[in-house]
Amino acid sequence: MLDVNKIRADFPILSQKVNGKALVYFDNGATSQKPQVVIDAISKYYQEINANIHRGVHTLSQLATDAYEISRGKLQNHINAKFPHEVLFTSGTTHGINLVANGFASILKPGDEILVSAMEHHSNIVPWQMLCEKTGAILRVIPMNLDGELIMSEYDKLLSDKTKIVTVNHISNALGTVNPIKYMIDKAHEAGAAILIDGAQAVPHLKPDVQELNCDFYVFSGHKICGPTGVGILYGKEAWLNKLPPYQGGGEMIKEVTFEKTTYAELPHKFEAGTPNIAGGIVLGTAVDYMNEVGFDNIQQQELELLEYGTKRLLEIEGLKIFGTAAAKTSVISFNIEGIHPYDIGTIIDKLGIAVRTGHHCAQPIMDFFKIPGTIRASFAFYNTIEEIDVMVEAIKKAKVMLS
Incomplete structure (x- = not known):
């Protein structure tokens, strides 16, 4: 089992605030955050053996x-x-x-x-x-x-x-x-x-x-x-x-x-x-x-829990539809809310410190297949938590009320 709080301490960016709110970073499919050991290694190369x-x-x-x-x-x-x-x-x-x-x-x-x-x-x-x-x-x-x-x-x-x-x-x-x-x-x-x-x-x-x-x-x-x-x-x-x-x-x-x-x-x-x-x-x-060192077995277990919990919580929101319901899935949830453009949801929850990706995700043929302009994509990593998913769900609910 991962000690997620200990893992999160390795990533300096996760402790910062965005728009006055604690950062909830759910755009890991685009890029992951970097642990201090990686940041230090970059500096060490240029300082010592460039x-x-x-x-x-x-x-x-x-x-x-x-x-x-x-x-x-x-x-x-x-x-x-x-x-x-x-x-x-x-x-x-x-x-x-x-x-x-x-x-x-x-x-x-x-x-x-x-x-x-x-x-x-x-x-x-x-x-x-x-x-x-x-x-x-x-x-x-x-x-x-x-x-x-x-x-x-x-x-x-x-x-x-x-x-x-x-x-x-x-x-x-x-x-x-x-x-x-x-x-x-x-x-x-x-x-x-x-x-x-x-x-x-x-x-x-x-x-x-x-x-x-x-x-x-x-x-x-x-x-x-x-x-x-x-x-x-x-x-x-x-x-x-x-x-x-x-x-x-x-x-x-x-x-x-x-x-x-x-x-x-x-x-x-x-x-x-x-x-x-x-x-x-x-x-x-x-x-x-x-x-x-973190261990891929540990990573998979943590991310599976996040996927299952995130799917359950998001489906509590009326009018929300998930795209991508394959039997074999990793920790990505791509979804829309009926009648609301994904960009609008993404913009509002960003003001609440939550980073998700909106749009076609450089996979436009998929969006054409489902006949949609794009989706909201929450992609989880091993340093994310159940509590962060709860924060996102409440933010989406607020955004839905504002945009309805």
């Missing part, structure tokens, strides 16, 4: 390089990648998806097919649309039902020998649905297709085991797991990363450059052109250490 990596023989460069590669090893262990060079540092999930999509431009031909799901974030739709425009490939969409679950029988029908890559989120950012990705991975491989898993919303809640899953690519962002912004991870199987061409050209990703020809460095440097977010890469390792 230098460029992989390039200098001087002491600071070697210290920074060691710290960066130690962090890569921590991430390798965290997701159980087979090799450290299968773990690429990126600027985040979007960067990782674009890197893979760009690489597939050299593989696809007109008539080939890419499968995406109906519940993807725009970051896992637009790069594949751009790829289709470039290559003549065709984008196919795996449909979902009214509970916010992907329809696996339709997925099975869509797979064919034309399918070259399937790309699907592990957990929906807008609905909280946990997708059956192991089944989807196995089926994609039976069809001879590669598969990319967008884990941005999954890694705050669970530890993905990429070898057990047997996915070809797995991407996520550091800022959603108590780490810094501007850094993330692309895991790719060694064979795939060797097959794909570099995404960017520049320093570090080269083996030898002449004006006649350039040869590329070995993995992982082939995909890490230029000076990276060194501090971000190092401190992402710190954040993963912190999350593992």
Whole structure:
């Protein structure tokens, strides 16, 4: 069992007031808050070992390089990648998806097919649309039902020998649905297709085991797991990363450059052109250490309690409807109140210190499916409490009276 009050003391921002009220932060699906150990690690890097990596023989460069590669090893262990060079540092999930999509431009031909799901974030739709425009490939969409679950029988029908890559989120950012990705991975491989898993919303809640899953690519962002912004991870199987061409050209990703020809460095440097977010890469390792110290079993138990309690309390409000009622869900509740625009609710409860997200959550096709402009999304983390949910529910009730 978590001592939530002790955990909350690790996060300085949680003790502050917003609009004169104690902060209730329920926008964890957008970004998590940072513990003091992460904040301190960022400062420590710049104060003690700030230098460029992989390039200098001087002491600071070697210290920074060691710290960066130690962090890569921590991430390798965290997701159980087979090799450290299968773990690429990126600027985040979007960067990782674009890197893979760009690489597939050299593989696809007109008539080939890419499968995406109906519940993807725009970051896992637009790069594949751009790829289709470039290559003549065709984008196919795996449909979902009214509970916010992907329809696996339709997925099975869509797979064919034309399918070259399937790309699907592990957990929906807008609905909280946990997708059956192991089944989807196995089926994609039976069809001879590669598969990319967008884990941005999954890694705050669970530890993905990429070898057990047997996915070809797995991407996520550091800022959603108590780490810094501007850094993330692309895991790719060694064979795939060797097959794909570099995404960017520049320093570090080269083996030898002449004006006649350039040869590329070995993995992982082939995909890490230029000076990276060194501090971000190092401190992402710190954040993963912190999350593992808290323990993902503890995190899941706390968040399940918050999900169950929050669902019960919100459904007490007359006219409130929850979107995303899948049997397998994480701690996200997306909802509307009949006759009231979600933006109006969000604006009023912000004045009471409560941070939620309103809008389409960069998942506009989901909103189009439900024929709504957007939702109010409360996304809980392990440092949130039952008492905070009560505060939110009372605030929503006040807002409803004001707007009715």
